[in-house]
Amino acid sequence: MLDAPSSTWFTVPTHWGWLIVLHFFLSGLAAGTFFLSALIDLTRPEADRRLARLGYLATLPLLAVVGVILIVDLKRPERFWHMLLANHTLEPMFKPWVPMSIGSWAVLFLGLFALLAFVASFAEWRRPHWTWARRLRPPGALGTTVVVLGAFFALVITGYTGVMISVLNQPVWSDTPLFGMLFNVSAVAMAAALLVLGSRWLGGEIPVVAALQRILAWLLGLQLLVLLALFLNLGDAARGWLNVWGFVLAVGVVVGVVLPLVAALPRKAPRLASLPLAAALVLAGGFLVRTAIVFVPEANLP
Numbered sequence: 001m002l003d004a005p006s007s008t009w010f011t012v013p014t015h016w017g018w019l020i021v022l023h024f025f026l027s028g029l030a031a032g033t034f035f036l037s038a039l040i041d042l043t044r045p046e047a048d049r050r051l052a053r054l055g056y057l058a059t060l061p062l063l064a065v066v067g068v069i070l071i072v073d074l075k076r077p078e079r080f081w082h083m084l085l086a087n088h089t090l091e092p093m094f095k096p097w098v099p100m101s102i103g104s105w106a107v108l109f110l111g112l113f114a115l116l117a118f119v120a121s122f123a124e125w126r127r128p129h130w131t132w133a134r135r136l137r138p139p140g141a142l143g144t145t146v147v148v149l150g151a152f153f154a155l156v157i158t159g160y161t162g163v164m165i166s167v168l169n170q171p172v173w174s175d176t177p178l179f180g181m182l183f184n185v186s187a188v189a190m191a192a193a194l195l196v197l198g199s200r201w202l203g204g205e206i207p208v209v210a211a212l213q214r215i216l217a218w219l220l221g222l223q224l225l226v227l228l229a230l231f232l233n234l235g236d237a238a239r240g241w242l243n244v245w246g247f248v249l250a251v252g253v254v255v256g257v258v259l260p261l262v263a264a265l266p267r268k269a270p271r272l273a274s275l276p277l278a279a280a281l282v283l284a285g286g287f288l289v290r291t292a293i294v295f296v297p298e299a300n301l302p
Contacts, residue, residue, distance in 0.1 A: 016294055023069045023159050024290040027107070028183060029283075030062035031157035032113055032191030040208055041138050048208035053124060054198045056117040056137075057193075063111050070107075072187040084233060091283035113150030120146075121208070158187035170297040175237035177229040179293065185226055188218040190286040193260075193279035200276055220261040228255060243299045249292035256285005 016055050035054030040048055108209045120143065137143040162183035165173040173179065199209045208257035231238050241249060263278035 001122055006108075012072050015298075019069050019072065021146060021291050021294050023066055024060050024183075024294065025287050026069070027066045027161065028158055028187030028286070029190050030059050030066060030114075031110060031154040032115070032159075032187035032189075033194055034110065035064070035151050035154040035158065036191045036195060037117075038147040038154070038211075041147050042144065044208050046241075048206055049207055050202055051195055051199055051206050053121040053137075054202060055195055056114070056121040057125070057196065058198070059114045060118040063107065066107065067111070074268070087285060102156065102160055106153045106160060107141060110150060110153040110157055113146050113153065116146045117150060119301040155184070159184035164292070171300040172234070172237055172240040172296050173293075174233070175240075176230055176233040178226060178233055182223070184227045185219055185223045185292070186289065189216060189223060190283055192216045192219065193282035194281040195273050209275070216278075217261060220282070223257050224253075224261070227257075240296060240300045245296040245299055246294040248288055249296075252285045252288030252292060254285075256282050256287075256289060260285070289299050 010293060033055045036207070037052040037059070040052040040055070044052070090134070119133050120136035123130035124137070127133070135142050136146050159180040162179035162181070163177075166177050166179050168174060192215055196209060196212055197207050199212075234240075260278040260281045263281075
């Protein structure tokens with residue numbers, strides 16, 4: 001006989017909608033892209049820095065859309081600043097025990113460093129005479145500081161949404177602490193996929209793309225392991241996926257993890273031509289997985 005569901009099974013629904021799905025998807029994609037771009041910038045030769053530059057140029061617009069989504073989704077959008085400042089004193093308000101507070105500040109700081117990296121990348125691309133701006137990218141001390149600090153906040157953002165839902169009193173969400181790890185791995189995998197697609201737009205040979213293929217394969221394999229651990233950790237609460245959102249999750253895993261993993265596995269003669277399709281599937285699957293996770297609690301409420 002199955003044990004009774006956890007005490008968190010019945011609770012007040014969040015009524016989150018598609019804006020939150022987009023927030024989860026785009027914030028993870030933006031943060032993961034900055035993180036990978038920073039790694040490329042710090043470790044790869046000049047031939048690969050074009051791809052990091054493209055990543056920086058993509059991160060800032062993605063974060064801007066995330067900011068708009070978060071503000072629009074508020075019941076009182078004009079009070080968005082209350083997430084950062086105290087209402088009456090206007091003093092900075094940081095609650096380290098609240099994942100949403102941590103995430104709000106992390107988005108703000110990543111936005112700052114993403115702006116600096118964007119300016120530096122734009123200068124290298126279109127304004128080479130802006131020597132002051134080009135110092136905001138490695139290898140100089142200032143540029144290294146910008147991307148290292150930005151990468152730190154990016155890594156926080158890739159997982160904070162998963163941590164946030166784990167502490168909410170909602171069925172399925174609150175029955176495992178592993179959503180944060182799942183979102184971390186998935187966000188970096190989606191970023192690798194986006195950069196693979198971006199490399200096609202740049203043209204020419206970019207050596208780091210082959211490395212991204214290997215990284216993507218490892219990340220997809222790790223994502224499967226995290227998903228398995230998550231369902232084992234859910235125990236009886238895994239019954240909460242016996243609905244349409246469980247089907248959506250399964251499709252997302254097959255489309256966004258299993259099929260791209262097969263395509264991304266290193267071969268003696270890597271077929272790089274197959275990578276764009278695999279990358280597109282990773283992005284589609286990441287969106288479907290987040291959709292299923294956002295909507296599954298309400299399917300289990302009375």
